[in-house]
Amino acid sequence: MEKTEYNTEEIILKSAITIFHKKGMAGARMQEIADEAGINKAMLHYYFRSKQLLFEAVFKKAFMQLAPQIHQVLNSQDSLFDKIENFAGKYISFVMENRFLPTFIIQELNNNPEFTNQFFSQAEFPKPTHFLLQIEEEIQKGTIRNVNPKQVLIDMFSLSVFPFVGAPLLQKITNSNEEEYNNLLIERKTHIASMLINSIKK
Incomplete structure (x- = not known):
């Protein structure tokens, strides 16, 4: 080309x-x-x-930019708490630049399962194996509570994703204009990490 x-x-x-x-x-x-x-x-x-092909190209490009970042965070040599902080910061920063992405994934899962199934079967997803084992190790050390590691992983994603998927509703509920809501999203980088760490720390 x-x-x-x-x-x-x-x-x-x-x-x-x-x-x-x-x-x-x-x-x-x-x-x-x-x-x-x-x-x-x-x-x-x-x-x-077609618009669908263009949308899929945008999705693939964005996903391929995000996935390696998440993989790097989850599999780094950082401490568990640093990983939680880095995940929230990197994910929210990225999605603030690609706000359509979380909603698109949900829409495509419902409306175009053939594309999503094909894409997800080929895509290189972040592998959380090391992260999950790290949680198990911290439980054994007694530094965190006896929690299900997969629940922690789900919490990290869901707490970071929903403020974007549910933005119109949450902006209305919080009575925030666009600038105020953006500031709330930025604040969540530290808020989510602090909340999760405090919830599992002994």
């Missing part, structure tokens, strides 16, 4: 992220994405024949 083609494709993907974030998958139009990218619709279709 020539450099100019690569640049055009990157511009399209970035423009698609912008429109998908504003309109969602259902509300986004290919013409809007083409306009955002500064190209005509015919050129957009040259690179991506």
